[in-house]
Amino acid sequence: MEFLKSPDYYLLINPSKLIISFNKNLSSVWEGLYNKKLACNQPLDQFIPKELISDFPTLLSCCLQSEHLVFERILSFPSGKSFNLKLTMNPVCFDESIPYILIVIQNNYRNRALLRQKQRALSRYSFLTSHKLRAPLSNILSLSQSINETNGLDYDPGVIKKLLRDISLQAESLDSIIYALNDLITKDNTPKREIRELSEKKIDTIMLIDDDPIVNMIHEKMLANHWSHITVKTFTEALSALDVMIVNLPDLILLDINMPVMNGWQFLQALEERRVNTDVIMVSSSIDPEEKRRAFTFKNVKFFLNKPLTPDLLKSVLLQRV
Numbered sequence: 028m029e030f031l032k033s034p035d036y037y038l039l040i041n042p043s044k045l046i047i048s049f050n051k052n053l054s055s056v057w058e059g060l061y062n063k064k065l066a067c068n069q070p071l072d073q074f075i076p077k078e079l080i081s082d083f084p085t086l087l088s089c090c091l092q093s094e095h096l097v098f099e100r101i102l103s104f105p106s107g108k109s110f111n112l113k114l115t116m117n118p119v120c121f122d123e124s125i126p127y128i129l130i131v132i133q134n135n136y137r138n139r140a141l142l143r144q145k146q147r148a149l150s151r152y153s154f155l156t157s158h159k160l161r162a163p164l165s166n167i168l169s170l171s172q173s174i175n176e177t178n179g180l181d182y183d184p185g186v187i188k189k190l191l192r193d194i195s196l197q198a199e200s201l202d203s204i205i206y207a208l209n210d211l212i213t214k215d216n217t218p219k220r221e222i223r224e225l226s227e228k229k230i231d232t233i234m235l236i237d238d239d240p241i242v243n244m245i246h247e248k249m250l251a252n253h254w255s256h257i258t259v260k261t262f263t264e265a266l267s268a269l270d271v272m273i274v275n276l277p278d279l280i281l282l283d284i285n286m287p288v289m290n291g292w293q294f295l296q297a298l299e300e301r302r303v304n305t306d307v308i309m310v311s312s313s314i315d316p317e318e319k320r321r322a323f324t325f326k327n328v329k330f331f332l333n334k335p336l337t338p339d340l341l342k343s344v345l346l347q348r349v
Contacts (some may be wrong), residue, residue, distance in 0.1 A: 036132040039119075042091055044071040047127060060104040076102040090116045090128050110134055223329045225279070225306050230345065234277040235261045236268045236294070237310070238286040246281065246310075246336060253338050254345075265289040269297055276305055284311045284318060295325040308332060308344065 036053035040046055046069045049057075057065035061074060075083050078100055090096055096116040103109045112132055119127040233250060235243050243261040250259050260277065262268035266289040268280075284291035295307065307327040311318070312334045322328045330344050 038071070038130040038132070040071050040128050040130065041126060042087070042128070044087070045069070046071055053132070060106050060108065062105060076100075076104065078102050086116060087128065090118050091125050093118050093120065093125065223323075225329055225345070226304075228278055230257065230278040232258045232260070232275075232277040232279075234268055234272075234280045235259060236265050236280060236286075236291075237261075237283040238263050239283075242283070242334070249336065249338055249341070253342070265291065265294040269294065272303065272305075276303065278305070280305055280307045281310045282307050284309065284313060284322075292321070295322075295327060298327050299325065303327070310334060310336060 039048040099113045115131040117129040118125045309322045309331045
């Protein structure tokens with residue numbers, strides 16, 4: 028085993044620098060570093076790297092006075108290998124005495140590699156926000172300004188329609204950049220979830236729960252355009268929806284997460300407490316993989332969809348249930 032592939036190590040010594048104990052991981056690499064086996068009751072002096080020899084007595088003295096020491100050094104070993112190590116010396120106190128010193132050894136190679144990786148991600152993040160993100164956002168603002176400046180005399184439905192179409196294209200570009208930024212911040216290592224399907228029951232009533240009335244209006248209109256026979260009820264408060272469900276259970280619920288008074292998680296918890304088995308489709312602007320994982324801990328949740336919903340997306344989910 029090498030330092031590069033190992034967890035932390037520890038040595039327990041006494042004030043006379045005699046080795047009292049050590050962990051198995053350190054024992055497995057010791058022979059490779061010193062060409063000697065590590066054993067208890069050995070004096071530590073013969074194993075102190077040359078870079079620490081002059082400082083070690085002072086460090087030990089400070090530690091015996093109850094000081095907790097942390098320092099970083101590049102240390103060389105008889106095997107010819109050198110490592111950038113972080114050393115921590117902890118006094119082990121019993122009553123008012125310090126019979127032992129615990130030396131924890133950590134290899135900083137991994138930490139530095141992670142730091143370099145984070146620095147590369149931050150550079151990429153900075154580029155995306157400064158260049159890629161600003162471009163479509165600026166275009167959207169400019170296009171919106173063009174619409175605002177269009178007065179009654181210049182009003183041309185064709186021009187307005189083109190401007191709105193251009194805004195939509197820029198918004199799609201903006202959305203893709205946001206996904207890229209999210210990938211830099213948090214990798215989605217969500218394990219593939221279990222296959223869940225909607226219940227066999229035909230869907231005649233759908234409840235929309237979202238604190239944004241515009242979102243509810245858009246989703247309601249979308250459902251009406253494609254499934255006119257479905258009864259749709261909209262709520263901007265999850266608590267109000269829960270009260271209505273006492274009397275009339277819907278066949279399906281489209282549920283947002285972040286809402287005032289009662290959020291989506293609290294609503295799902297309330298369904299479980301009341302033993303309500305109505306299917307739920309989470310509809311959220313969130314692309315946080317942790318929220319997706321959390322959603323599927325609730326048995327009612329069958330799908331997790333990102334806004335904006337599209338008719339094709341809904342058709343693929345609803346299948347033959349409507």
